[in-house]
Amino acid sequence: MGEGVNTVATGSTVESPMPAGRLRKLQTLGIFCGVVAGAWLGGAEAPIKMVNPDVSPITVSLIMVLGVFLARWSVPALVRGTSSVRYDVSQAPHLVVWAVLAGCMWAAANTLTIYAIRNVGLSIAFPLWNANSLLGIFWGFLLFNELHHAGWKRWVGVLGGAAAMFAGATLLAFASSSQAPPGKGMLGVIAALGAGVLWGTMYIPYRKAYLTGMNPLSFLTFFTVGELVTMIALAVGYKGATPLWQELMSARSMLFWLMLGGFVWVIGDLFQQYAAKYVGISRGIPLSNTNQLWGLLWGTLVFHELQGGNRIVHSQVIGGSVLMGLGALAIALSSASQREHSSWREAAEREGQRYGVEDGYVRAGMEGREFEGGRKRRTLIDCILIAGTTAVFIVLAAVARLPRMDMHLSWAAALAAAMLVLLASCGITLWRTTGFR
Amino acid sequence: MAKDETGSVESASLFRIIATDIHFWIPLLVFVAGLVLLHELR
Numbered sequence: 001m002g003e004g005v006n007t008v009a010t011g012s013t014v015e016s017p018m019p020a021g022r023l024r025k026l027q028t029l030g031i032f033c034g035v036v037a038g039a040w041l042g043g044a045e046a047p048i049k050m051v052n053p054d055v056s057p058i059t060v061s062l063i064m065v066l067g068v069f070l071a072r073w074s075v076p077a078l079v080r081g082t083s084s085v086r087y088d089v090s091q092a093p094h095l096v097v098w099a100v101l102a103g104c105m106w107a108a109a110n111t112l113t114i115y116a117i118r119n120v121g122l123s124i125a126f127p128l129w130n131a132n133s134l135l136g137i138f139w140g141f142l143l144f145n146e147l148h149h150a151g152w153k154r155w156v157g158v159l160g161g162a163a164a165m166f167a168g169a170t171l172l173a174f175a176s177s178s179q180a181p182p183g184k185g186m187l188g189v190i191a192a193l194g195a196g197v198l199w200g201t202m203y204i205p206y207r208k209a210y211l212t213g214m215n216p217l218s219f220l221t222f223f224t225v226g227e228l229v230t231m232i233a234l235a236v237g238y239k240g241a242t243p244l245w246q247e248l249m250s251a252r253s254m255l256f257w258l259m260l261g262g263f264v265w266v267i268g269d270l271f272q273q274y275a276a277k278y279v280g281i282s283r284g285i286p287l288s289n290t291n292q293l294w295g296l297l298w299g300t301l302v303f304h305e306l307q308g309g310n311r312i313v314h315s316q317v318i319g320g321s322v323l324m325g326l327g328a329l330a331i332a333l334s335s336a337s338q339r340e341h342s343s344w345r346e347a348a349e350r351e352g353q354r355y356g357v358e359d360g361y362v363r364a365g366m367e368g369r370e371f372e373g374g375r376k377r378r379t380l381i382d383c384i385l386i387a388g389t390t391a392v393f394i395v396l397a398a399v400a401r402l403p404r405m406d407m408h409l410s411w412a413a414a415l416a417a418a419m420l421v422l423l424a425s426c427g428i429t430l431w432r433t434t435g436f437r
Numbered sequence: 438m439a440k441d442e443t444g445s446v447e448s449a450s451l452f453r454i455i456a457t458d459i460h461f462w463i464p465l466l467v468f469v470a471g472l473v474l475l476h477e478l479r
Contacts, residue, residue, distance in 0.1 A: 093451060094451050094454065097451075097452075097455055097456075097461075098461075098463050101461075101464055101465060101468065102464070104468055105464060105468045105471065106469065108468060108471040108472055108475060109471065111475055112471065112474065112475060112478070121445040139463075145462055157444055190474070191474070191478055194470075194471060194474045197467060197470075197471075198467060198471045201463060201464050202464065203465060204460055204463060204464050208460060209458070234475065238479055337454075353459065355454060356448060413454060
């Protein structure tokens with residue numbers, strides 16, 4: 001077991017700086033989490049491609065959120081146990097409200113992305129809603145002291161990196177503009193931009209929670225309540241209960257793929273949360289937005305999206321991908337200094353004082369260490385949650401059908417294997433460094 | 438933040454503090470705007 005897992009933080013103030021070695025280790029970990037988040041968030045769009053376009057976007061979003069809900073209760077139960085969640089809530093109960101609000105925003109944004117994909121295609125919609133990272137940098141700077149005292153080199157690294165990623169994303173959008181269905185382009189663009197604003201602002205509750213010391217796994221369990229309630233309200237309100245039920249029943253052979261998409265998304269989102277926690281939203285969110293590169297890999301290699309494109313299209317794809325990669329690298333090399341981190345601690349102290357959270361808990365959370373009494377045993381409830389979720393997926397897989405599509409299955413297997421390798425290596429590092437704190 | 442004898446936070450106090458936190462209103466307003474946009478796109 002690695003550093004930090006057995007160490008109990010009992011500090012009583014947030015003023016004293018974190019040891020430089022520990023800070024460096026957490027920053028590297030946060031960057032790694034951001035990269036893995038990109039892979040899994042990008043991969044989550046693949047199962048949606050396998051769904052019949054006759055199913056309405058609201059229903060697609062609801063089914064995905066059902067998968068997300070199951071994942072967001074079973075994964076924390078598996079990793080740390082629900083007792084740890086209860087303990088976190090007792091330390092910072094106000095964060096339940098923030099988590100539910102963030103979940104409501106996620107559900108609305110996710111529904112908008114489905115309208116966007118339907119109207120302008122994945123390749124154009126992706127870069128538009130990924131502009132959320134620019135909004136994340138803005139909120140991080142304005143509200144949470146991120147990039148304060150960072151020095152011009154880090155500013156150039158983060159802003160230049162985000163700008164390069166945005167330029168790369170735009171190139172990729174141009175490359176695939178011929179894929180867009182005609183007619184409803186503007187609606188799709190508005191939907192994608194709306195999703196970007198919702199997700200970019202959703203990072204305010206994220207950062208609020210992690211500055212105060214909450215564990216991402218605990219935050220997510222309440223986040224998903226907001227998601228599910230919002231999606232059910234949207235679906236029932238827009239379609240009516242009976243038509244919705246009939247559509248769910250008629251789409252039962254696709255339920256597995258959509259819920260799988262939701263499950264994969266949760267894994268990506270979990271790593272995004274750890275990235276937001278350890279490197280802040282100004283760096284963590286742009287890094288996880290490399291999901292567009294993964295979306296492109298799935299689209300071109302598995303679903304033959306850009307087949308038949310001319311040399312200009314291929315140049316745009318290569319140029320856009322290189323720009324995105326360079327942007328992510330610039331951000332990864334601009335991790336927070338001790339001085340900037342002291343500004344984060346000031347923001348954390350402000351939050352702790354406002355909501356009456358113990359200093360030691362806040363400090364332990366920032367340092368990725370266990371606070372006294374935080375480690376709990378798993379209970380019977382955890383076993384029921386894990387077994388129940390597994391059973392649901394097995395039943396849905398049994399009635400699922402692989403749609404007739406022109407897919408390259410060996411590429412799909414290779415990309416899935418790469419994602420699993422990233423998941424295992426980052427998960428082990430996260431466990432050894434913080435014990436999933 | 439006010440806590441009762443068992444150390445638990447009083448709900449009324451909790452919601453008052455959240456309601457006076459400007460950070461809360463920014464995401465809430467964006468969420469409402471998102472719902473309006475969804476309604477228009479429907």
